[in-house]
Amino acid sequence: MNMLRNKRLPRIFNRMVFRLWLIMMSLVLFSAAFMWVVQIFLFERNYANAALEETRERMRPILESLHSESFSSDDRLLSHLSRAAGGELMLVNNDGELLAFYNNGHSIDLNTLREDGRIWFTVRKSHEYQQMLEGRPYEKWEKAGGRIFAFEIGIPIRYNGQQCYAILHNTLQLHTILELNRRQLILLTVVLTAAASILSALLSRQFTRPIYAIKNAIDRLAKNDFSAKAGLKRRDELGDLSQSVDELGQALKRVDVLRKEVIANVSHELRSPLAIIAGYGEMVRDIDWKEEAAREEDLNLIIEEANRMSEMVNDILDYSLLQSGYIQLKKDLYNLCEIAQSEVEHCEKSAAEHGISIHFRACLPELPILADALKMSQVLRNLLYNAINHTPDGHAITLSIDPAPENGFRVSVINPGEPIPEEDRQIIWERYQRSQHENGRRHGTGIGLSIVSTILEAHGMAYGVDCQDGLTIFWFEVLAA
Numbered sequence: 016m017n018m019l020r021n022k023r024l025p026r027i028f029n030r031m032v033f034r035l036w037l038i039m040m041s042l043v044l045f046s047a048a049f050m051w052v053v054q055i056f057l058f059e060r061n062y063a064n065a066a067l068e069e070t071r072e073r074m075r076p077i078l079e080s081l082h083s084e085s086f087s088s089d090d091r092l093l094s095h096l097s098r099a100a101g102g103e104l105m106l107v108n109n110d111g112e113l114l115a116f117y118n119n120g121h122s123i124d125l126n127t128l129r130e131d132g133r134i135w136f137t138v139r140k141s142h143e144y145q146q147m148l149e150g151r152p153y154e155k156w157e158k159a160g161g162r163i164f165a166f167e168i169g170i171p172i173r174y175n176g177q178q179c180y181a182i183l184h185n186t187l188q189l190h191t192i193l194e195l196n197r198r199q200l201i202l203l204t205v206v207l208t209a210a211a212s213i214l215s216a217l218l219s220r221q222f223t224r225p226i227y228a229i230k231n232a233i234d235r236l237a238k239n240d241f242s243a244k245a246g247l248k249r250r251d252e253l254g255d256l257s258q259s260v261d262e263l264g265q266a267l268k269r270v271d272v273l274r275k276e277v278i279a280n281v282s283h284e285l286r287s288p289l290a291i292i293a294g295y296g297e298m299v300r301d302i303d304w305k306e307e308a309a310r311e312e313d314l315n316l317i318i319e320e321a322n323r324m325s326e327m328v329n330d331i332l333d334y335s336l337l338q339s340g341y342i343q344l345k346k347d348l349y350n351l352c353e354i355a356q357s358e359v360e361h362c363e364k365s366a367a368e369h370g371i372s373i374h375f376r377a378c379l380p381e382l383p384i385l386a387d388a389l390k391m392s393q394v395l396r397n398l399l400y401n402a403i404n405h406t407p408d409g410h411a412i413t414l415s416i417d418p419a420p421e422n423g424f425r426v427s428v429i430n431p432g433e434p435i436p437e438e439d440r441q442i443i444w445e446r447y448q449r450s451q452h453e454n455g456r457r458h459g460t461g462i463g464l465s466i467v468s469t470i471l472e473a474h475g476m477a478y479g480v481d482c483q484d485g486l487t488i489f490w491f492e493v494l495a496a
Contacts, residue, residue: 035222039215040208047204093181094120102165102185103134109178111139111148134184143169147180225253232260241268270445288320333393334466344387344473348496351382351391351416351424358395359414362403370409373399377416382424383496390470395426397463398489402430405487419492427490434482443480444468467491 097104098120106115113135116123128135138144143153147169157165168183228245235243241264247257298313359375366373384391395414402412412430419425435443444464471478471491478491 035219036212036215039218040212043208043211043215047207050200050204093117094122096181096183097121100168100183100185102183105135105138105182105184106174107148107180107182108174109148109180114174114179138167138182138184143167144182147171147182225249225257229253229257229260232257232264236260236264236267239271241265241271269442288324291320292317292324330393330397330462330466334462334469344390346385346387348383348385349388349391351384351426351493352377352380354388354391355395355414355416355426358392358399362396362399365400366403366406366412369403369406371403371406372411373414374411375414378418378424379416382416384424384493385496386474386493387470390474394467394470394491395428397467398428401463401489402428402487405432406430407432421494423492423494425490425492427488429486429488431485432487434485435480435487440480440482 093104093106093115094117097117101119103119104115104117105113108114113125116125116128116135141155143155147153150171152168152170154168155166157167165184165186167185170181170183172179172181225245225247228247232243232245243264244261245257246261247254249257296317355377356375359373363373399412399414406412410431412428415427415429417425417427444467467489468478474493476491476493478489481488481490
């Protein structure tokens with residue numbers, strides 16, 4: 016269902032560029048919203064509180080004198096109080112009748128009230144005004160459009176010996192400033208959003224460009240173009256990924272070359288015994304069928320070549336199955352010496368063709384191990400074939416089993432010959448890679464060491480190759496059972 020939904024979306028919404036742009040724009044819009052919340056619910060309230068506190072400070076001396084003096088003693092006190100409040104002052108008697116009206120210290124004729132009269136009309140309609148007539152002072156904020164624009168104070172006073180009330184109404188002078196701030200904030204939000212949108216698009220494209228370069232390189236590798244490279248020179252994770260893709264391309268190129276080589280080698284190796292089998296079969300049929308000795312020699316050669324070809328095919332199939340994980344090891348207790356002696360005897364005939372002898376020595380006559388005997392035989396046979404392929408004529412190969420640390424044994428196949436270059440000692444274990452130098456012998460399929468490494472790793476055994484004093488030593492270690 017999710018896949019269908021994704022397919023129905025326009026292509027732009029599925030691109031990483033758009034998603035990165037959307038993430039960045041979400042952060043910008045969140046920041047703008049946060050600025051608006053702070054401005055409206057924190058800064059504007061703080062501005063209003065500061066303005067109110069400033070007005071109170073100016074009015075405090077006059078308000079303190081109201082408790083001890085009567086406004087009738089000095090009519091200038093009303094004007095002075097209005098000027099100190101910075102707004103309108105309304106004097107009301109106990110019956111709610113307006114007695115005087117001042118605006119910033121100037122007395123306004125009650126008969127000519129126009130614009131200022133609307134303030135008085137608003138005041139006397141309020142709930143707080145009714146409470147004041149009951150003898151309770153009050154303070155309140157006045158809002159419009161969710162914004163504070165004025166505050167109002169009602170206090171009881173004495174005027175001409177009567178109980179009266181003074182109402183101070185102050186329109187905040189910062190109203191204009193707050194309005195300007197909001198306009199600037201709107202402009203800033205628009206500019207910031209536009210700039211962030213453009214910058215996010217540029218940065219998104221800049222970020223995804225190397226990803227697309229890597230993707231294109233991988234697509235080319237998938238189409239067997241092993242020369243493809245991302246070629247990014249960066250010191251970050253994308254640079255590391257690009258380098259890994261380049262190394263993968265080189266490895267695939269090497270494997271492809273080796274694959275072609277092994278196909279050619281195996282084809283040649285299979286063609287040779289097939290040609291021998293066919294040729295000697297015809298010879299037995301047409302020429303030697305009456306001569307028993309010649310016929311037996313020819314038939315033995317046919318059988319030998321058929322077994323050699325079968326061995327090649329089995330090696331290739333076993334390696335493929337081991338790599339695929341289809342073959343499970345059948346471990347049991349076996350005598351390692353018996354397995355080794357059997358493989359030495361099996362390979363002696365092939366070695367004798369080149370005047371090579373194989374010597375076997377073991378530290379103990381019986382070395383019990385827990386392993387798959389058939390697979391261990393395959394390991395030893397491939398190592399011996401590898402040694403035969405690279406030992407000069409007339410020399411000797413040694414298969415030795417010696418004590419190793421932690422209750423184990425080291426099995427070594429030692430042959431004289433040219434040392435393996437240091438840089439080749441790791442890749443010789445790879446599939447299709449022939450070890451050491453090619454010298455014309457072809458005992459095995461060319462994947463013998465790959466089979467050896469796969470089987471030993473499946474047994475959890477350490478292995479390696481050393482070259483010293485003109486000798487090449489292939490070794491692996493097993494634990495005693």
